[in-house]
Amino acid sequence: MAFDLDRALLDECVHCGFCLPTCPTYAVTGDEAESPRGRIYLMDLATRGEAPVAGPVTQHLDSCLGCLACVPACPSGVKYNQLIESARPQLDREVPRDRFFRSMIFTLFPYPRRLRVAALAGVLYQRLGLRWLTRRSGLLGRLPARARALEGLLPPVRAKDLFARTKGTGTGQTRGVALLTGCAQRVFFKPVNDATVRVLAAEGCRVDLPKGQGCCGALSLHTGRDEEARAFARRTVDAFEGYETVVVNVAGCGSVLKEYGELLRDDPGYAERAAAFAARVRDVSEVLAELEPVARRQPLPLRVAYHDACHLANAQRITRQPRDALRTIPGLELVEVPEEKICCGSAGVYNLLQPAMAERLGRRKAENLASARPDVIATGNAGCLLQIRRYAEGGPLIMHPVELLDWSIHGTAH
Amino acid sequence: MRPASLAELRDAVRDTRGTLLVKGAGTAQGWAGAPDPTDHVLETAGLTGLITYNPADMTVAVRAGTPLALVQQELAAAGQRVSLDPARAGATVGGLVATADSGPLRHAYGGPRDLLIGVTVVLADGTVARSGGHVIKNVAGYDLGKLLCGSFGTLGVLAEVVLRVHPLPPASRTVSIPCDAAEAVKHTGRVLEARLEPAALEWCDGELLARYEGVESSVELRAAATPGGTRLSTADAEAAWRRVAAVGDGDLVVRCGTRPSQLPAVAAHATSLTSSTAVGVHTLRVADVERLRAEFTQVTVLGNKPGVPAWGEPHAAVPLMRAVKQRFDPEGRLGPGRYRPWF
Amino acid sequence: MSLTDLRDQLAARLGRDGIVTDPAHLRTYECDALTGYRVVPALVALPRNAAEVAAAVAACARFKVPFVARGAGTGLSGGALPVADGVVISLQRLRRVLEVDPVDRRATVEPGVTNLDISRAAAKYGLYYSPDPSSQQVCTIGGNVAENSGGAHCLKYGFTVNHILAVDVVLPDGTTTRLGADAPHQAGFDLLGAFVGTEGTLGIVTGVVVRLLHTPATVRTLVANFDSTKDAGDAVTAVIAAGIVPAAIEMMDNLAIQAVNATVDAGFDPDTAAALIVELDGPADEVEARFADLTRLCAKATEVTIARDAEHRAKIWQGRKAAFAAVGRLSPNYFVQDGVVPRTRLGEALTRIAEMGEQAGIRVANVFHAGDGNLHPLVLYSEERGEHERAEALSTAIAELCVELGGSLSGEHGIGTDKACSMPRMFSEDDLATMRRLRAAFDPEGLCNPGKVFPTPRLCGERPGPYRPHPLEAAGVIERL
Known part of the structure; x- marks a missing residue:
């Protein structure tokens, strides 16, 4: 059972090593097999049939965050994103592992209704003091690492947010946009969606929330469940038919939406529409950058550390726009953070599947962020928000950039 | 013995038995331990002159017995120099390499090790070996030239030396900042932080000297911009730099390497001292070498004073030095007495 | 004695996480950036500190098993090629910057710290570590010490050996020592100078003290286009002859520029036959005066572009430094050659190389440190078309041509296995x-x-001819x- 990867893609790697310092797992382990160069080497060996797919090949590909920091760093233009995305489904087919846990994640997260019920259980768990009890009693320590990871990521959700829905606004003049409200985002980060609508409206947009939308397929795609991802993608394309601009406020979703053309290229019914859809997708920071700021901003005298979400910075090459948007807030100071290009360890469901590595990266990120002594950490991705919140506990506020803008424009932090 | 060619030198070493002392201009005969009387003295005075010099390549190959002054004279005609300014007038190029000697220009250019790009050496058994080459950038093979820096004639006889050269600066200006040793450390930091790029920065007995080299307008501007400095006339500058060189004329002189900021502690041992303040290499007259050695390990006695051991407690790398000596000169033919008590 | 016993000892000392034994995993260590040579090691050790490195070496010495130190594996001469039945000791877990001393202008670092990270750590004091190999964002200081690495700015500031004050070394018997001292005056032989550049054959460095320099007051950079590499080479000779010591003079020919342009938008003219990047740095007035001379000396240039600002300059250098790897976009396979010729023979060398390439029917791109005559011909070929042997022969012939012209087999990449x-x-x-x-x-x-x-009969076959x-x-x- 050999691997089947595109030989031409593999051969583009000249083994120069320029990717090494960009790779989070390499930063932590110093092990060649935990670097992009080493992973490409392993994929190459497996494709040649010189190494079994099970064992180290699977292990070291599974430990890849998919943060894609190596892609812009590569002088030879290796398309690591394509390599890892075509390797993952093959791993899933050939090497059975974590079946139960994986299917639990994928029967839960992409479905807001199911997730609400689970999250409600989570809220109760936190509210009733069960969290305190499990932690205090040492029960937590006895839970499997992955269950602990799940527990630690539970955000402080308000029960009423779980069932309320974000509403669109129909008054904007400048531009009409449709917002993807997401799946987990809708449940865990309703305030971010609300803030997005308010800020866009304040800047003169009409914001629609198309019905029939659900999970965009990002979680599935980044974990090698490509068939499932395509089904989600088709539904999303249908739901957003006819909208000129599709706005997304989650980096991981945005990067996949922009790849729909590639994802559905072999689907005759959707290939063309998917490509056209992808071209209409914008991260909320891109839309804000294209708009002249009109809403009055009140000063926020805060030190803000902006964390680049990998799926924004590496996959979509968006680094300037969110910073520019934050700079429109008077008094706000953007501070520099060491290792700012290194992933926080969230990476979709990575922190659930690879909790040990995710924890090392989370702590490292939290320490680096803390060293800049920020009042607020801002980042444009749900996964990063959860992960950083977990390890920077008790420290600065952790917010989506649009929440800061909302604060400045509307005068209150929601 | 006074060979006049590489072949004669090789024969002189290969065809004789017994111990050998290498002698250049004799300006550092007593350094690094008084040599024992040897069966033969091998003078390099017959090995003189430039071998190849192509100014556009900015390298020069010379026979080891050539006095540096002579090389400088030849190079000056083409507007170039070897950026090495040791105090010892008349010293040969080979002697300067063997003693790793340097002067104030070490601030910008380092010492012989940093200018040496190739050597030809005759080992104790008559083997003739080359390393390096005639180009400034070269990592092919081991750099035996560096090994010979500071070897004081104990590993082999230098026959030929290839050096990198630099353009002669069109103008030069020296600035004097009167200060004590502690202030000199601070002034040094200021001059460096001001990015004035002196070619030499030397504190000598109560005065920090900064020499600027380059185009005329620039050296004058930098001299004027030196914090706390007074611009010296050409004659005064020459006199000041002569005072620096003269520190080495003392009765008991040592060279000592420390962290640059330790200058005041070193100066406390000295009756007269000159120091490259950014580099941490000090040349000083002392009364009591042992007291200095109790505090600092990298101390070389420049000169031979009866009753003063040339070297102190062996440092961590001395066993390796012995191993190298054993491989290069297993019979101990070359320079017996040098490096006593380490060898 | 057996490798099994050695493995058990190392596992006991370094922990299970500290050694690699799985065959597929070991293969990721079978080569460095020179992929033409591959040898699978018996074992990889990943020590975390100097004591563990010493323990690993001591264990190898006890069992008389050969070992090879490895940094980031960016070497281009196969210096970190493993030995069959030997151990690779990776220094990639020794990555701490231990001290940056702004008063005495030095940094103490572990060997796995990257070249650029030293400068990053020193930046807050206005200091930097000067040698800048093109792979500086990746390559480690330990590897730099082993190879005596150079870089574009070595023309003015010197090579690794000129910037290292001391190294802590684990000797091949597992004992440790320090070479060098607090200042460049050592009581004894210059063992530090002799050690730097010995390509990991004398011991393993576990700590490095480097000199830091103040960043220059002014930097001015120009890119000059020329109608031929010869014109560009002549300009280099004229600049050097005028007594100017630029911080860097780099040359790229058209093929190299094409590769770079596909990677970085640095604004290089895709149609020019050759481009020089010349950089002057130092006190403002000095630089301005010399820069005027420089522009005059580039009279034959078809176009001269002066870097607008720091960002533009950074782009130019980013493009130049990505050149080797960028050539991967032009050709599926290529050899990176590294030879030196006396500066006055640059033009001749380039002409001869072009002829040799034509004769062999193989494209050669040139991107190199023109100021010190350090050539980097890139020999482009295709494995698929069966050009490997012809290309390798051409590459070797080019290195040997450099020797013939009075130069050297290697200016900075080292001899390693390759040469x-x-x-x-x-x-x-x-x-x-x-x-x-x-x-x-x-x-x-x-x-x-x-x-x-060193050449060995096993590697080189028959002894060289008459x-x-x-x-x-x-x-x-x-x-x-």
């Missing part, structure tokens, strides 16, 4: 035997990175006795 067999072209038996004496003083058992630098005079001997520059 060991060419060493007799540059050095006599006696020269090499003398170098081996130094090796024997450090490593009498020959366990430390064996098979590198005696041929060394090119410098033929030219009357040296005499062979």
Whole structure:
């Protein structure tokens, strides 16, 4: 059972090593097999049939965050994103592992209704003091690492947010946009969606929330469940038919939406529409950058550390726009953070599947962020928000950039 | 013995038995331990002159017995120099390499090790070996030239030396900042932080000297911009730099390497001292070498004073030095007495 | 004695996480950035600190098992090629910057710290670490010490050896020592100078003290286009002859520019035959005066572009430094050559290389440090079309051409595995035997990175043919006795 990867893609790697310092797992382990160069080497060996797919090949590909920091760093233009995305489904087919846990994640997260019920259980768990009890009693320590990871990521959700829905606004003049409200985002980060609508409206947009939308397929795609991802993608394309601009406020979703053309290229019914859809997708920071700021901003005298979400910075090459948007807030100071290009360890469901590595990266990120002594950490991705919140506990506020803008424009932090 | 060619030198070493002392201009005969009387003295005075010099390549190959002054004279005609300014007038190029000697220009250019790009050496058994080459950038093979820096004639006889050269600066200006040793450390930091790029920065007995080299307008501007400095006339500058060189004329002189900021502690041992303040290499007259050695390990006695051991407690790398000596000169033919008590 | 016993000892000392034994995993260590040579090691050790490195080396010494130190694996001469049945000791877990001392302008770092991270750590004091190999964002200081790495700015500031104050070394018997001192005055032989650049054959560095320099007051950079590489080469000669010591002079030919343009938008003209990047730095007035001379000396240039600001300059250098790897976009396979010629023979060397490439029917791109005559011809070929052997022969011939022109087999990439067999072209038996004496003083058992630098019958097959005079001997520059 050999691997089947595109030989031409593999051969583009000249083994120069320029990717090494960009790779989070390499930063932590110093092990060649935990670097992009080493992973490409392993994929190459497996494709040649010189190494079994099970064992180290699977292990070291599974430990890849998919943060894609190596892609812009590569002088030879290796398309690591394509390599890892075509390797993952093959791993899933050939090497059975974590079946139960994986299917639990994928029967839960992409479905807001199911997730609400689970999250409600989570809220109760936190509210009733069960969290305190499990932690205090040492029960937590006895839970499997992955269950602990799940527990630690539970955000402080308000029960009423779980069932309320974000509403669109129909008054904007400048531009009409449709917002993807997401799946987990809708449940865990309703305030971010609300803030997005308010800020866009304040800047003169009409914001629609198309019905029939659900999970965009990002979680599935980044974990090698490509068939499932395509089904989600088709539904999303249908739901957003006819909208000129599709706005997304989650980096991981945005990067996949922009790849729909590639994802559905072999689907005759959707290939063309998917490509056209992808071209209409914008991260909320891109839309804000294209708009002249009109809403009055009140000063926020805060030190803000902006964390680049990998799926924004590496996959979509968006680094300037969110910073520019934050700079429109008077008094706000953007501070520099060491290792700012290194992933926080969230990476979709990575922190659930690879909790040990995710924890090392989370702590490292939290320490680096803390060293800049920020009042607020801002980042444009749900996964990063959860992960950083977990390890920077008790420290600065952790917010989506649009929440800061909302604060400045509307005068209150929601 | 006074060979006049590489072949004669090789024969002189290969065809004789017994111990050998290498002698250049004799300006550092007593350094690094008084040599024992040897069966033969091998003078390099017959090995003189430039071998190849192509100014556009900015390298020069010379026979080891050539006095540096002579090389400088030849190079000056083409507007170039070897950026090495040791105090010892008349010293040969080979002697300067063997003693790793340097002067104030070490601030910008380092010492012989940093200018040496190739050597030809005759080992104790008559083997003739080359390393390096005639180009400034070269990592092919081991750099035996560096090994010979500071070897004081104990590993082999230098026959030929290839050096990198630099353009002669069109103008030069020296600035004097009167200060004590502690202030000199601070002034040094200021001059460096001001990015004035002196070619030499030397504190000598109560005065920090900064020499600027380059185009005329620039050296004058930098001299004027030196914090706390007074611009010296050409004659005064020459006199000041002569005072620096003269520190080495003392009765008991040592060279000592420390962290640059330790200058005041070193100066406390000295009756007269000159120091490259950014580099941490000090040349000083002392009364009591042992007291200095109790505090600092990298101390070389420049000169031979009866009753003063040339070297102190062996440092961590001395066993390796012995191993190298054993491989290069297993019979101990070359320079017996040098490096006593380490060898 | 057995490898199993050694493995058990290392596992006990370094932990299960500290060694690699799985065959597929081991293969990721089978080569460095020179992929033409591959050897699978028996074991990889991933020590976390100097004590663990010493323990690993001591264990190898006890079992008489050869070992090879490895940094980031960016070397281009196969210096970190493993030895079969030997151990690779990776220094990638020793990555702490231990001290940056702004008063005495030095930094103490572990060997796995990247070259650029030293400058990053020093930046807040206005200081930096000067040698800048093109791979500086990746390559480690330990590897730089082993290779005596150069870089574009070495023309003015010197190479690694000129910027290292001291190294802590684990010797091949597992004992440790320090070479060098607090200042560049050592009581004794310059063992530090002799050690730097020995390509990991004398011991493993576990700590490095580097000199830091203040960043220059002013930097001015220009890119000058020329109608031919010869015109560009002549301009280099004119600049040097005028007594200007630029911080850097780099040349790229058209093919190299095409590759760079596909990677970085640095604004290089895709149609020019050759471009020079010339950088001057230093006190403002000095730089301005010299820059005016420089512009004049580039009279034959078809166009001169002066870097607008720091960002533009950074782009230019980013493009230049990505050139080797960027060539991967032009050709599926290529050799990166590294030879040096005296500056006055640059034009001749480039012409000869072009002819040789034409004869072999193989494209050669050129991107190199023109100021010190350090050529980097990139020999482009296709494995698929079966051009490997022809390309390799051409690459070797180019290196040997450099020796013939009075230069060197390597300016900065090292001899490693790649060029060991060419060493007799540059050095006599006696020269090499003398170098081996130094090796024997450090490593009498020959366990430390064996098979590198020196030609061995196993690697090079038959002994070299009948005696041929060394090119410098033929030219009357040296005499062979």
